[in-house]
Amino acid sequence: MITATGLSKRYGAKTAVNDITFTVRPGVVTGFLGPNGAGKSTTMRMIVGLDRPTTGAVTVNGKPYAAHRAPLHEVGALLDAKAVHTGRTAENHLLAMAATHGIGRSRVREVIELTGLESVARKRVGGFSLGMGQRLGIAAALLGDPATVILDEPVNGLDPEGVLWVRQLVRHLASEGRTVFLSSHLMSEMAQTADHVIVLGRGEIIADAPIADVISGVSRKRVRVRSPHASRLADLLAAPEVAIVRSEGGVLEVTGHESSVIGDLAAANGIALHELTAQTASLEEAYLALTADAVEYRTEAVR
Numbered sequence: 001m002i003t004a005t006g007l008s009k010r011y012g013a014k015t016a017v018n019d020i021t022f023t024v025r026p027g028v029v030t031g032f033l034g035p036n037g038a039g040k041s042t043t044m045r046m047i048v049g050l051d052r053p054t055t056g057a058v059t060v061n062g063k064p065y066a067a068h069r070a071p072l073h074e075v076g077a078l079l080d081a082k083a084v085h086t087g088r089t090a091e092n093h094l095l096a097m098a099a100t101h102g103i104g105r106s107r108v109r110e111v112i113e114l115t116g117l118e119s120v121a122r123k124r125v126g127g128f129s130l131g132m133g134q135r136l137g138i139a140a141a142l143l144g145d146p147a148t149v150i151l152d153e154p155v156n157g158l159d160p161e162g163v164l165w166v167r168q169l170v171r172h173l174a175s176e177g178r179t180v181f182l183s184s185h186l187m188s189e190m191a192q193t194a195d196h197v198i199v200l201g202r203g204e205i206i207a208d209a210p211i212a213d214v215i216s217g218v219s220r221k222r223v224r225v226r227s228p229h230a231s232r233l234a235d236l237l238a239a240p241e242v243a244i245v246r247s248e249g250g251v252l253e254v255t256g257h258e259s260s261v262i263g264d265l266a267a268a269n270g271i272a273l274h275e276l277t278a279q280t281a282s283l284e285e286a287y288l289a290l291t292a293d294a295v296e297y298r299t300e301a302v303r
């Protein structure tokens, strides 16, 4: 369990994280989403004591990270996969970490197998691909068999098989009752992996809910209508809160009316409908809608 209360981090005049309060619960996968610079990494660094909060506090399993006597058994974190001594082999890197906690060689072998690193375990980390580095970072995070696992962008650099592997691994870890907190930019990936999401924008929480609620909560439902009398129907549907986009073939994309309202209105006016389809927004659309005002580095549309 991770509990943050009124957590803020300022770097000089820059507020990276602004008074956030949240709980990451055991037994579910919680995704941490947000545009670049939203404050995800800063928050994760504060959770594991690598950054000191300017105000507020964060605890893991009831205590600040640094107050745990054997932190690797409490929290396993992958924060920067490149933060490894590149001259060491993967196995020696894990053995060195294990030695700090009296963790035996057999557990090192176990995490090497679990992360599919057997064939490269005796190779120097300096020559690793990004994907291998990610696997090694995950192996290190799991070394102490921790109750809480924090992974910053774990699928970054992984091939499709690796992405699937991470998804299955985190779901498995949650099913064992662990607290799993992972950040990602890949909304589609999160939709298939996380049960719950916390969305950060400009250092503030803009959503903290089950993933299905986030999708349905922010998206105004769109209805696709096709009719040989599209123009007449569009006139009838027009209202201040209603947006209608017309396209070829008598198709209207209507936002602001339920499909039942559109169907009833068409029937009452003797207008035939050839199609009436309610469209649900994807997680990607929901995310873009949520973070539209919170994107720090917006890419202007090319004219």
Ligand SMILES: Nc1ncnc2c1ncn2[C@@H]1O[C@H](COP(=O)(O)OP(=O)(O)OP(=O)(O)O)[C@@H](O)[C@H]1O
Residues within 6 Å of the ligand: 011, 014, 015, 016, 034, 035, 036, 037, 038, 039, 040, 041, 042, 043
């Ligand atoms: N050491 C630092 N000194 C000054 N500013 C910092 C420092 N670390 C982070 N920031 C700023 O704080 C903000 C939040 O950064 P952070 O890396 O936490 O965001 P993020 O959501 O993890 O983004 P990304 O997805 O790009 O990694 C950014 O504006 C960043 O420039």
